[in-house]
Amino acid sequence: MILAAGRGERMRPLTDTMPKPLQLVKGKTLIERHVEALARAGVEHIVINLSWLGHLIEKALGDGSRFQVTIDYSVEESALGTLGGIVNALPLLQEEQFLVLSADIFTDFDFQPLLNRSLENQDVAHLVLIEKSPFEGDFSLHLDRVQEPNQTAYTYGNMGLYQRQALTAFPSGQVLDLGQYLRQAVARQQVSGQLFTGLWSNIGTINELTRINQLMSR
Structure with a gap:
């Protein structure tokens, strides 16, 4: 699942007419x-x-056939937040575990090894964490267990595997925050993780979009 419902307030006025997932990096949209x-x-x-402006994303990607995939869309009248968007889309997500990533990141992460993982025991998620970030660290990592942050804290890279069954307890159609869900799951020791040190950026501002375009043009 790709999360693409956000308004992109910090990137206005660019996002007033074009949603953040359709912003270009070296001539190609983030979501493409x-x-x-x-x-x-x-x-x-x-x-x-x-x-927000979701019809433009659907028009750009279509049914996915030109990418050799099938794309289904979960439309929200108003954005339901990160967790709310996932829960609302559960009827379209039939696998017991599935990958979720945010449309507004830019990365060279290889998804294949992650997709081949199986969540262990009572784990409800497996998170990809990053260390090079201007943001305050979200979690710590000991071996492959995600823990509450200590002196060495990493940022959630907005990529992870999620267990479907654990999400069915939440009401559909409500605004729900993924960060709160993950912090509670980490406190229950139900989250594994891995550290990624490759190219990663959260395209949250016009300055960051400009920086990544300059980096990719070198």
Whole structure:
């Protein structure tokens, strides 16, 4: 699943007429790059949630056939937040575990090994964490267990595997926060993780979009 329903407030005025997932990096949209990367990793079915200017995303990607995947859309009248968007899309997500990533990141992460993982025991998620980030660290990592942050804290890279059954307890159609869900699951020791040290950026501002375009043009 690709999360693509956000308003992109910090990138206005660019996002007033074009949603953040359709912003260009070296001539190609962020979300198109994700769809291509998932297709290379063997993904055949992708669900994308939509809200702000979502019709433009659907028009750009269509049914996914040109990427050799099937794309279904989960439309939200108003954005339901990160967790709310996932829960609302559960009827389209039939696998017991599935990958979720945000449309507004830029990365060279290889999704195939992650997709080949199986969540262990009572784990409800497996997170990809990053260390090079201007943001305050979310979690710590000991071996492959995600823990509450200590002196060495990493940022959630907005990529992870999620267990479907654990999400069915939440009401559909409500605004829900993924961060709160993950913090509670970490406190219960139900989250594994891995550290990624490759190329990663959260395209949350016009300055960051400009920086990544300059980096990719070198």
